[in-house]
Amino acid sequence: MENISDAARILRDIRGRIDRAAQAAGRSGGEVALMAVTKTVPAERVNQFIDSGVSLIGENRVQEFLDKYDSYHKEGLKIAFIGHLQRNKVKYIADKVDRIESVDSLALAEEIGRRCAAIGRRMDILLEVNIGGEASKSGFAKEELEGVLPQIAALPGVRIAGLMAIPPAAEGEGAAPYFREMEKLFIDIKHKKLDNVFMETLSLGMSGDFETAVSCGSTQVRLGSILFGERQSQV
Numbered sequence: 001m002e003n004i005s006d007a008a009r010i011l012r013d014i015r016g017r018i019d020r021a022a023q024a025a026g027r028s029g030g031e032v033a034l035m036a037v038t039k040t041v042p043a044e045r046v047n048q049f050i051d052s053g054v055s056l057i058g059e060n061r062v063q064e065f066l067d068k069y070d071s072y073h074k075e076g077l078k079i080a081f082i083g084h085l086q087r088n089k090v091k092y093i094a095d096k097v098d099r100i101e102s103v104d105s106l107a108l109a110e111e112i113g114r115r116c117a118a119i120g121r122r123m124d125i126l127l128e129v130n131i132g133g134e135a136s137k138s139g140f141a142k143e144e145l146e147g148v149l150p151q152i153a154a155l156p157g158v159r160i161a162g163l164m165a166i167p168p169a170a171e172g173e174g175a176a177p178y179f180r181e182m183e184k185l186f187i188d189i190k191h192k193k194l195d196n197v198f199m200e201t202l203s204l205g206m207s208g209d210f211e212t213a214v215s216c217g218s219t220q221v222r223l224g225s226i227l228f229g230e231r232q233s234q235v
């Protein structure tokens, strides 16, 4: 049976790999946050990782999240929503998550802003960029970003905290050109110093490519299967 110490061992191992990838790139491991992506994982198992030091989790599906929300050990825990989000579901999560990373349209940003302003908060959001220009993926085209940034930044109830991307599936270092392009966008936008635009988080890297992402400037990796094991069902 797996237990808490097994979660702690996995975390130590992965944290070590993040730190080494950062150091090899002349960065510090402390610049890279580790998010545990919980889809399909029972709350009890997620809690073992939280108890072992995970302080940030990522949620993909609204219903699954709501089912598990009450069970999570929430003290000191930050929760990010990272899955495709329908506008009519925003109301269910607006008071429960700390950040929404999968903002892929102006209309979604408007709904988040409206719902959050109504409950007196400002939601940290990341803009999702379809960096590979894939028809199958959501996200803003990179050419679109410059135009929508000021529009979204002007909305009440949101605060633009960074960028997120899922590059085209690639082996090993294959995602590096996409990650580098994201880092360039992130830095260019940061230099513009737009009102209500804070380029703090560059969310790049999953189980198969997190070390490459760290070497290309990621400030947050989103890890599911490498922590919790392969998922039974595809999400």
Ligand SMILES: *Cc1c(COP(=O)(O)O)cnc(C)c1O
Binding pocket: 037, 039, 060, 082, 083, 166, 206, 207, 208, 222, 223, 224, 225, 226
């Ligand atoms: C599932 C998922 C992840 C984690 O994927 P793994 O390959 O299991 O690490 C990261 N980000 C998003 C948006 C996901 O949906």
